[in-house]
Amino acid sequence: MDPTHTGTTRTATGTPPGAGVSGSDRPRLARHVRLAFCRTRQRKILLHPETVVVLNASGADILELCDGQHTVTEIVSELGARYQTVPEDEVRQFLTRLVARRWLEVTDG
Template sequence: MSTTPEVHATPRLARHFRLQWEEVQQRHVLLYPEGMVTLNASAAEILRRCDGTRDVPAIVAELEEAFERRPLDADVRAFLDFARQRGWIAP
């Protein structure tokens, strides 16, 4: 069963996760009490926008404008589904 984000959803990081730049690795990481997830640039850009104030279409629109690439909707939704399944995104 898919947990694909609804249009009205305003994704945000789950309570125990924190996104930060890791200078030594020169990339963003997702920190949580039990460890750390190293993120690629695309994942970091999506998660940076998951602050609970933007809905999924707004996140997609920002990314499409920032990177001048369209369409990104399916890719962003797939990643958000992946992140939600791992508990990175609050339900």
């Protein structure tokens, strides 16, 4: 993360129940989570201590952009450039679920 950034980081404990991510939020994988490619499955996976989550293509595409630099709006925009339609609400719901599981951290934009 950029040391000059003055935004705050939220995890599930800092996010009110039912609150989603905003367009200016900058999601990134939590420190204990890693995105990797599984040669056996020929798919991207999310590695969490004692857990492996096999991602579908759209989930992997979203998480590849969760680097703490891209805002949620920029992620949706980038995906929209790659594909014809990208439901912004579905991207936000996906990110919100991962924040609730503490697999993503969100920095306020």
